[in-house]
Amino acid sequence: MKTSFVLPTGIEPLTRHPNATRPGQKIDLHHSMCYGCGADAEVGLRIAVTAGEGLTATATMQVENWMQGGPGVIHGGVLSGAFDEVMGTVPLLLRRPVVTGHLAIDYAKPIPLGSTVHFGCEIIGGIGRKIYTRSYAHLGDPDAPVAGAHALFIVIDLEQHFADYRDKAVHPS
Numbered sequence: 001m002k003t004s005f006v007l008p009t010g011i012e013p014l015t016r017h018p019n020a021t022r023p024g025q026k027i028d029l030h031h032s033m034c035y036g037c038g039a040d041a042e043v044g045l046r047i048a049v050t051a052g053e054g055l056t057a058t059a060t061m062q063v064e065n066w067m068q069g070g071p072g073v074i075h076g077g078v079l080s081g082a083f084d085e086v087m088g089t090v091p092l093l094l095r096r097p098v099v100t101g102h103l104a105i106d107y108a109k110p111i112p113l114g115s116t117v118h119f120g121c122e123i124i125g126g127i128g129r130k131i132y133t134r135s136y137a138h139l140g141d142p143d144a145p146v147a148g149a150h151a152l153f154i155v156i157d158l159e160q161h162f163a164d165y166r167d168k169a170v171h172p173s
């Protein structure tokens with residue numbers, strides 16, 4: 001698939017954490033009010049990410065009517081959010097919390113409402129606090145991708161990063 005995302009040189013391989021989620025199991029819920037994965041979020045993508053072998057994962061998302069952009073098809077921003085969620089979850093296999101620094105999407109085909117989008121994802125490697133990932137999406141045939149994505153995630157100190165915002169956090173009612 002065509003992309004204009006340029007990977008830097010010097011990316012080093014990363015290793016799965018020994019206590020990471022086992023292949024075939026769902027990677028732990030981030031938090032229940034998360035727009036990407038939360039079961040209690042008022043509006044959300046409700047994506048479940050399953051660990052694969054090594055530093056890989058898969059995920060699915062149902063394309064619901066509220067996700068419409070062009071007539072009958074998914075909004076590009078919703079798909080972008082889905083890729084962010086899928087790729088942002090995979091660094092949990094390293095047991096390292098991250099936030100997105102750079103996200104690039106390649107849209108190859110329109111995705112109809114009512115589809116199930118299947119995602120594959122892998123960690124390419126890292127440089128210092130930077131973790132590079134790539135992902136692709138298909139509608140049932142992995143040989144016919146409908147979109148692809150790359151992202152750079154930055155490892156953060158979880159407590160410190162959100163310290164000034166926690167008083168605004170919303171909780172399940």
Ligand SMILES: CCCCC/C=C\C/C=C\C/C=C\C/C=C\CCCC(=O)SCCNC(=O)CCNC(=O)[C@H](O)C(C)(C)COP(=O)(O)OP(=O)(O)OC[C@H]1O[C@@H](n2cnc3c(N)ncnc32)[C@H](O)[C@@H]1OP(=O)(O)O
Pocket residue numbers: 030036084085086087088089092097098099100101102128129130152154156158
């Ligand atoms: C939805 C939020 C969830 C957040 C995650 C919470 C918990 C994590 C735990 C579990 C995760 C589980 C599931 C998560 C699922 C989905 C994830 C969704 C993730 C998101 O949706 S999260 C929201 C959007 N995200 C932000 O809200 C970030 C705002 N931002 C910042 O908070 C700062 O910007 C930060 C921290 C990114 C960096 O700040 P900083 O001061 O710590 O570090 P610094 O600036 O030095 O960058 C360090 C090195 O990255 C390079 N670098 C930085 N940005 C770059 C760019 N754009 N392009 C190329 N290189 C870049 C620098 O050049 C330097 O590289 P070098 O070391 O080589 O110089």
